[in-house]
Amino acid sequence: MRIQWFPGHMTKALRMMQDQLQQVDCIIYVLDSRAPFSCLNPKFDALTDKKPVLYVLNKCDLVERADLEKWLGYFAKNGKKCIAADSLNGKQRDNIVNILKQLNAAVIEKYRLKGAKKSVRAMVVGVPNTGKSTFINNLCGSKKTVTGNKAGVTRGKQWVSLADGVELLDTPGSLPPAFEDEKRALHLAFIGSVKDDILDTEELAAEMMAYFAHNHTDAFLSRYSIDEMPHDVEERFIAVAKARGFMLSGGRVDYARTARAVIDDFRKQKFGRITLDQPEEI
Numbered sequence: 001m002r003i004q005w006f007p008g009h010m011t012k013a014l015r016m017m018q019d020q021l022q023q024v025d026c027i028i029y030v031l032d033s034r035a036p037f038s039c040l041n042p043k044f045d046a047l048t049d050k051k052p053v054l055y056v057l058n059k060c061d062l063v064e065r066a067d068l069e070k071w072l073g074y075f076a077k078n079g080k081k082c083i084a085a086d087s088l089n090g091k092q093r094d095n096i097v098n099i100l101k102q103l104n105a106a107v108i109e110k111y112r113l114k115g116a117k118k119s120v121r122a123m124v125v126g127v128p129n130t131g132k133s134t135f136i137n138n139l140c141g142s143k144k145t146v147t148g149n150k151a152g153v154t155r156g157k158q159w160v161s162l163a164d165g166v167e168l169l170d171t172p173g174s175l176p177p178a179f180e181d182e183k184r185a186l187h188l189a190f191i192g193s194v195k196d197d198i199l200d201t202e203e204l205a206a207e208m209m210a211y212f213a214h215n216h217t218d219a220f221l222s223r224y225s226i227d228e229m230p231h232d233v234e235e236r237f238i239a240v241a242k243a244r245g246f247m248l249s250g251g252r253v254d255y256a257r258t259a260r261a262v263i264d265d266f267r268k269q270k271f272g273r274i275t276l277d278q279p280e281e282i
């Protein structure tokens with residue numbers, strides 16, 4: 001399945017981030033814990049090469065602790081500052097403010113010597129739907145930015161001030177203009193970082209079921225009370241349609257509803273806590 005989604009507003013967003021780079025002291029790079037590697041956008045390298053970076057494995061509530069630990073270890077091993085976050089329920093504000101202050105100690109000292117009362121400014125970046133706006137709202141303790149469980153909710157730029165001398169800049173998510181690795185593109189589509197409207201739902205569901213033929217197979221089978229994973233795509237659709245009551249008259253499958261159900265089940269964690277990317281695969 002070829003996935004490409006790089007609308008004009010993403011080019012604009014990247015340009016805006018580049019323009020704002022002079023104004024910020026550091027970058028907060030928000031990744032989805034379910035697919036941290038796929039969430040790394042080479043287009044952000046121009047930003048992360050120039051400023052200190054805090055990687056945030058957001059939505060950590062959606063994955064197993066052991067998988068999360070593996071990713072935290074991976075970043076630490078590569079000398080990168082990385083933390084896990086649950087932006088819906090986490091109380092992470094003080095910790096993150098501290099980390100940002102450590103990360104920016106040199107710049108804070110520079111401001112202090114100059115006698116300037118300046119906040120530390122962080123630009124929050126990431127591919128769509130990783131929870132950038134929710135993360136910021138969580139830190140602020142109020143809904144300062146617009147959020148939504150689909151790609152492309154945040155438009156334009158939004159500065160938000162934290163009380164403790166830290167300011168955050170929310171940005172719209174941006175994907176790579178093209179994917180060299182189809183697997184990464186698929187994982188982003190699975191987690192809702194690619195706008196669903198541009199995806200062929202049935203094809204996406206077929207890819208998802210192919211994923212389950214090799215990973216977390218038992219979770220898939222038990223969700224739909226299937227004994228054994230069918231070998232071909234058609235049989236898989238039929239099995240799920242039967243389980244969910246999506247068979248039409250004459251024994252035909254309602255492909256659209258069946259596909260939608262599989263995708264929604266994945267996004268609602270009905271197959272459990274799944275980490276799609278593994279550090280050892282990099």
Ligand SMILES: Nc1nc2c(ncn2[C@@H]2O[C@H](COP(=O)(O)OP(=O)(O)O)[C@@H](O)[C@H]2O)c(=O)[nH]1
Pocket residue numbers: 058059060061062085086087088089126127128129130131132133134135146147148149150151152153154173
């Ligand atoms: N389970 C869970 N959901 C989250 C978390 N952070 C954000 N979300 C959800 O992810 C979706 C996208 O969030 P949003 O902040 O709009 O993402 P953005 O596009 O990166 O700004 C929303 O439905 C949020 O409720 C988290 O830590 N855990």
Ligand SMILES: [Mg+2]
Pocket residue numbers: 132133134146147153154171172173
């Ligand atoms: Mg947003």
